[in-house]
Amino acid sequence: MKRLVCALALAGSAFIFTIPSFAYVTNGHESGANWEVTYPIVSIEDNASAQETINADLDSYLEQLRGEFQSGQYYKCMERYTVHYEDNDVLSISIYQLRLPYGANGNHSNSFDLVYDKHSGARIPLDNYVHVTVDDLAEYKWAHSYTQGGKPLTYDEMKFSNFKSVPENYYLIGGGVVCIVFQPYQLAYGAAGCCYIALEPEYIEYLNRKNQW
Structure with missing residues (x-):
């Protein structure tokens, strides 16, 4: 959905307009025997360079999948x-x-969870938002973990969780919340999908004080 936001500032008799550029994501689609993909195409107003960088990165995941399919690695x-x-x-x-x-x-199944800087097109690492360790995640998982569909995970569903590093995958949902994503079987049973630990701003503030690197 197209959005236009204008910030208006008055300084004496001069008006200064700041118009942020928004990304518009449309669908690309391909289908065939045993092949069905719907992929994102990103457009960014007034920033063709960032747009090209983001789309090239997104396309790399599709092309990897295509190569594996065409080679017969997967049915x-x-x-x-x-x-x-x-x-x-x-x-x-x-x-x-x-x-x-x-x-x-x-x-x-697996996911690639990506956060892009719309000015440069570069991917933003998790450390930009939160400094978290494996031990932190092992503690926070009991009250902050969800299935891919957003259902809270229970103790029994996570008691055999197996992760030994902090994932690179994460996404943002607004309100300062960061969702750190685990692939199937890392945090819970496989059918739960790519599960995540959601960290709210108050926990992020604490973790960034505790883990200063």
Whole structure:
């Protein structure tokens, strides 16, 4: 949905207009036998360079999937995406891919959760928002963890969780909340999808005081 926001400041008799550029995400779609992908195409007002950089990065995930499919590594492949958040400076988007070998069982889904600087097109690392350790996540998971669909995870669903590093994957949902994403089987059972730990601003403030690097 197109949005236009104007900030108006009065200094003496002069008016100063600041018009932030917004990203517009449209669908690209391909379908065929055992191949079904809906992928994002990003347009950024007045910033062709950032637009090109973001789209090239997004396209790299689709092309990796395409190469694996065309080589016969997988029987069926799918892709979809979700835009989680946008403001004047950042765009937060996730790509979800499914890879199924012929005759294989089990969950072969994964996500790429990406936050882009809309001025440069560069990806923004998690440390830009929160400094968190593996031990922190092991503690916070009990009250802050959710399935891919947003359902709170229980103790029994997470008691066998297995992660040994802080994920690079995360997304923003607004209000200062950062969602750190784990691939299937890392935080909970595979059918729960790409689960996440949501950290609200008050916890982020504490963690950034505690972990100063």
